[in-house]
Amino acid sequence: MKKNKHVITGLLLLLSMAVVISGCSPKEGDSKQKAVIEKVYHWKMVTTWPKNFPGLGTGANNLASLIDKMSGGRIKVKVYGAKELVPAFEVFDAVSRGTAEMGHGAAYYWKGKNEAIQFFSTIPFGLTADEMNGWLYHGGGLKLWREVYAQYNLVPAAAGNTGVQMGGWFNREIKSLADIKGLKMRIPGLGGEVFKRAGGTPVNLPGGELYTALQTGALDATEWVGPYNDLAFGFYKVAKYYYYPGWHEPGTTLEAIINKKAFDALPADLQEIVLAACKIVNQDMLAEYMARNNAALETLINEHHVQLRAFPDDVLKELRRISDEVVEELANKDDTAKRIYASLKKYREQVTAWDEISERAFLRARTIK
């Protein structure tokens, strides 16, 4: 009898759990209810930014927060600033090997892995933010990106954009190409290579050292992002001229990287949610820069008396000529680079033609005297 009781109880128990788990009790109206077992995933996100850095670091925070809210708390993502868990430039490897499930940075930081990867962030005289999105989402770019990153056990996603950056802070006026000769400027990556071939002396220093380097004269110039970020760094105190446009970074795509094994282990709805959060941050960060840059620029000009300057046309033309040369060389490094650049180049030709009669023609019409 006692044995029977236990058996019956056990059976009922199993039955009750099965009903709750399989969830098929129809309800009023056209709705039905089901119950599922929910697992909570605890993820780490390592980033290349100082914790809470305006725009970039806060974008990473938003990404984590969106994933939490959309998943109803089923994925909790803890964000780490640069150096908190791993140094900035080790984010790629940390996520690749699974030390963290997720990372936030920019593709050009990993050029040591494969130079072709830089195409997924920005190239000199390349694409604006909207153009990048067109290429990534509807022009084959994201497909190539996923293919390349799969080799490193990573799933990439566009997750932020700075928009067109500024040309940088200068303590020497640039009136012609001659003024670039010997100029010591912090300008990393492909832009730095172009600058070097134009006669300048490119230097790579971390953001935190730029202020002092400009102050002591160790640097004549530096680029960073745009007014919203640059105002916070206080460069106006140690540099006189603020140049535009940012020919070297016309719309830098920031990226989220997700460990492929961690991603594959998620149920389908959570995979959608993680990628959705990346897309939202990709748009939202650009909107934030768009809305904040000008107020910051006004402060720089009106309160701090920064002198705004445009690069002369002949300088821009020569930088563009050299940029094409540098980018073509990169494109010929290997087959991966060739394939990515073939796609990007064709798209850029098309979208440039379209921009001429849409965005650019309209912006001109709005201000024509």
Add this chain to the structure above:
Amino acid sequence: MKKNKHVITGLLLLLSMAVVISGCSPKEGDSKQKAVIEKVYHWKMVTTWPKNFPGLGTGANNLASLIDKMSGGRIKVKVYGAKELVPAFEVFDAVSRGTAEMGHGAAYYWKGKNEAIQFFSTIPFGLTADEMNGWLYHGGGLKLWREVYAQYNLVPAAAGNTGVQMGGWFNREIKSLADIKGLKMRIPGLGGEVFKRAGGTPVNLPGGELYTALQTGALDATEWVGPYNDLAFGFYKVAKYYYYPGWHEPGTTLEAIINKKAFDALPADLQEIVLAACKIVNQDMLAEYMARNNAALETLINEHHVQLRAFPDDVLKELRRISDEVVEELANKDDTAKRIYASLKKYREQVTAWDEISERAFLRARTIK
């Protein structure tokens, strides 16, 4: 004894369900599991577009599909094309009264409700897509939009953007303002009012009637969207000149509207998911137009011998002067309009200044001869 058995069994049953439902059984590693009862919501989405219309209608489909996938099937949204459930221009009322839980259209279609609503779609010589996003998400625009729509029992969200549109199809060349006099053009809304004050004869006809009207000469001109959509409509067969830029619609924001009661009834994670899907479509549709417009334009020019023309500067300047006049009048209609325009105007001044040295300066640098 038998009674005892039942009591014990019942208690165990309740206990087992409670454990499963409340979800507090710790699991291996740092994860835990919980079970919840899931209700499935069946929603209708009415739209102002022909079912599956490229860009606009497919954007509404994507919205429904994203909500389904991100929610793991907890919200099923059925999309209805214009006239399937309600006519295009009754979408606002249908969602307001709860006939459908959701709608997809554009704010300027509802100017009959309150003329100020038009500010949330686009105005002549207004904002580009990125600029609109800056205003909505980080410049106070969305807050105002929500406030205004709450009066109609609606939650609004930006859910698509066409980017800069084309100026339209013409059978008469526009060499000066004199060529606009008496011109019969399909151009609705604020653009139509501007066109009228410039001497033209604006007409409002549904998209489906435009082809025949151009063919028979009932119309001299029509605007629609841009190459990707216009090629599909075949306007190149009945109009000779294709003008740019689309001064009257520089970046039209499409909208999703959600019945407030239906929205409030959702759990917090599903509310996040619905709004997230809108944000994704808002970005994705723009990317689609960006990627597709130029290929369509090439087909129009190279295969169909369409003649591409820019509006002359004096025409654009006069249209801009009148636009400012028309928009200021709209802004003075009532307190709501005044408040929205005050926010929009201040933002537009700032963002225009920023565009001069960022987007516009870069696009110029990329093509400077």
